[in-house]
Amino acid sequence: QAVVTQEPSLTVSPGGTVTLTCGSSTGAVTSGHYPYWFQQKPGQAPRTLIYDTNNKHSSTPARFSGSLLGGKAALTLSGAQPDDEADYYCLLSYSGSSVFGGGTKLTVL
Amino acid sequence: EVQLVQSGAEVKKPGESLKISCKGSGYSFATYWIGWVRQMPGKGLEWMGIMYRGDSDTRYNPSFQGQVTMSVDKSISTAYLQWSSLKASDTAIYYCVADGYWGQGTLVTVSS
Numbered sequence: 001q002a003v004v005t006q007e008p009s010l011t012v013s014p015g016g017t018v019t020l021t022c023g024s025s026t027g028a029v030t031s032g033h034y035p036y037w038f039q040q041k042p043g044q045a046p047r048t049l050i051y052d053t054n055n056k057h058s059s060t061p062a063r064f065s066g067s068l069l070g071g072k073a074a075l076t077l078s079g080a081q082p083d084d085e086a087d088y089y090c091l092l093s094y095s096g097s098s099v100f101g102g103g104t105k106l107t108v109l
Numbered sequence: 110e111v112q113l114v115q116s117g118a119e120v121k122k123p124g125e126s127l128k129i130s131c132k133g134s135g136y137s138f139a140t141y142w143i144g145w146v147r148q149m150p151g152k153g154l155e156w157m158g159i160m161y162r163g164d165s166d167t168r169y170n171p172s173f174q175g176q177v178t179m180s181v182d183k184s185i186s187t188a189y190l191q192w193s194s195l196k197a198s199d200t201a202i203y204y205c206v207a208d209g210y211w212g213q214g215t216l217v218t219v220s221s
Contacts (some may be wrong), residue, residue: 001170001171001172018178019177036209038154040154044212045204045212045213045214046146046154046204046206046211047211048206048209051209057209058153061152087124087153089153089154091154091156095217097156097158097168097169097171098144098156098159099156100146100153100154100155100156100168101153103153103154
C-alpha cells in the first residue's frame with residue numbers, strides 16, 4: 001500500500017501564507033489521485049476543504065486553495081486566522097483504494 | 110443540505126459483534142458514494158473503504174478487508190459498518206463520509 005507523506009507540523013503568523021504538501025511513495029501526485037484536503041479541530045469531526053485537487057467544498061473559506069506543486073498536492077492558506085489552527089489531512093486515491101497522509105498540525109502564532 | 114447522522118457511542122467486550130449506522134438526508138446513497146474512516150485515540154485518520162452507488166461496488170482498504178463489513182439500506186438512506194468479533198484494537202471513533210460531508214462520528218470502546 002502506498003505511503004502518503006505530509007509535514008508533521010507547520011507554523012504561520014496571523015495574516016500570513018502557508019503551503020501544506022502531500023506526497024506519494026509511488027511517485028508524483030497527479031490529478032488522477034483526486035487529492036482531497038480535510039481540516040480537523042480537537043474534539044470535532046473532520047470537514048472537507050478541497051476535493052479533486054482544487055475544488056472547494058460548499059463551506060470552504062476563500063482563503064484556502066488547492067493545487068499540484070512540484071509533484072505533490074498542495075493546500076495553500078492565504079491570510080491565516082487564529083481559527084485555522086487545526087490538523088490538516090490529505091487523501092489520495094490509488095486504483096480503487098485511498099490512503100490518508102499522517103496529517104499536518106498547523107499552528108497560527 | 111446533506112446531513113449524516115451516526116448512531117451513538119458503544120461499549121462492547123472483546124469477541125462481541127457490533128453494527129453502527131449512518132443515516133443520510135438530502136443525499137442519495139444509491140447515486141453517489143459513502144466511505145468509512147477510523148480514528149484511533151490520539152491518532153490520524155485511516156481510510157477503511159468505500160461503497161459506490163449503494164453497495165454495487167464496495168472496496169475495502171487492504172488493512173480492513175475481512176475485518177469489517179460495509180453495507181447500505183438504500184430504502185432508508187442508511188449505511189452500516191459491522192464487526193462480527195470485536196478486538197480491543199477496534200477502539201476508535203468511526204466516521205462516515207459521503208461526497209465530502211461527514212457524520213459526527215461514533216465512538217466504539219472495546220474493553221473487557
